[in-house]
Amino acid sequence: MERPLVVGVDGSEPGLLAVDWAADEAVRQGLPLRIVHASLWERYEADALEETPGAGADLVTEHDLAEGILAQASDRARRRASTLDIGTDLVPQDAVSALLREAAHATAVVTGSRGRGPIRELLLGSVSLSLSARAPCPVVVVRGSLRNRDVANGRVVLGVGGPATGPAAARFAFREAAVRHSVLEVVRVWHRPAHRAAGHPLLRGEPAHHLEEEAWTLVDDALRAMGEPDVSSRPDVRRVVTEGSVRQVLLARSAAADLLVVGARRRHGRLGPQLGVVGHTMLHHADCPVAVVPHQD
Template sequence: MTRTITVGLDGSPASLAASDWAAREAQLRDLPLRLVTAWEWQAPAFAPTTGLGVPVPPSDLQRASAQRLLAQARSRVGEAHPGLRIDTDEIPGLPVPALLKAAEAAELLTLGSRGLSKAAGFLLGSVSHAVLASCERPVVLVRAAEHGGHEAPAETSERQATGVADSRDVVLGLDLLRPNDAVIDFAFDAASRRAARLRIIHGWTLPPYYYGGELMPDLNDGMVELVRSELSDVLRPWQDKYPTVEVSAQATIGGAGRHLVDASYDAALVVVGRQIRHAPVGAHIGPVTQALLHHAVAPVAVIAHD
């Protein structure tokens, strides 16, 4: 079965931005685009208690609404990307289980994220958050620029309109303590397809070698060299596999989250990992990924791994 680039639609500007991003990704990968939406509506969790409940349309009207949404999105995307194979599917059920099911046959799943403001950044929303926390396929979160207040540069808009790949940096948040092949390979592959530079950011913490409040210079320099050496060792086989990808690697003191957010302002894509944890209660996203999702400007790819 041919995998697809799948995008979940709900009619919001963020989900339409996600469909635009997914269409370009489908062209980069020479794969079909699949537009999906769940047509079973769910009453708001915090609805006013009027005694009458929250009115939910009959199922035939819900499905008709989903079909209209998909038809409009297919027409819009098809006009911007002629020649791209576009499939549509309205899936019975509530959004989270429907999207998780759709992701099983996807190369990656793309979802929209609603932006709040320049200061607040992402508002993931309950559906996107729940899907991201449980999905074992790569998930890309795309923010609608008009919601976040961060408009794409004019040259980027022109590239998108003409179908030319975005050559801005792909950014990878790399954990040297637990480097994962799937995460690294995704980032290198994304940069290769875009003919873009791969910018790698690793955050690390200095050991408590202090004397009178001052770092001991020799020990500090030694730690820096050790981290740089480890970074080179981890990246060497990937640079051999992707020889055309220009790599810029930096080890930053402190958590990587803030540095990844800063890098997202002029990036084509930010790639991070999420360790799969089958916990009895809830799911794990991780503090760095969580911070990035709430504040990043560029699309964020979250790669689940064991």
């Protein structure tokens, strides 16, 4: 049985935009869509419903609100893709715990960039950030301009970051470009060191030359990791190596992309969130949806 594409909803506008993106993606990938809303009402309020006389009406309304969020999201996905296999679930957990549990059995998890409540003014919601840093499957945070969400630019960008990228991110980006019939840009950014230490191998020869060569090698490694024959010679795959700031280059390219893919290392035995500086910046500021694909060391 194929693993579903999971989208988390909370009734917010960013959450509904994530439903739109997830419905389109499920159709492209031929996957079932699972819509999840996390609510703690059952855990903390069901007992109160039994113990508090006269409290039933308010508590049932809270449950109705949760069910209404799911129904709204499901109806929206159905209008977007009438033949899509859609399932819904109301999970009695906090949002991060619920979606991390879902991630263990999902093709990918999709969220909006911001949520409801006091965190709505932040650039990135805490749920999206926690999932991106901890989930065992790819996490897509739907953000960016309206054009980059609903109008195809015909471009998927893969940011190559050395070992952090991993073969999983390369394969994910290739599949995304293929199902979208889009160009795949494989981008590696390098920069000159501010200082060269004595005895450093870059002292032999021009340092820029060595660094640029290393960047091309990393791009070629990412292409090989895609597992497709002759991928480097395909006209819809472009190798981009440039000097500059990684974050500035990728942010600039996100303005004309449908999806930006970055890797995140999951170091074995290490607890807590594991998300690099580049991934963190893209999630906060990219002008298109961002996919964070984990790579286990």
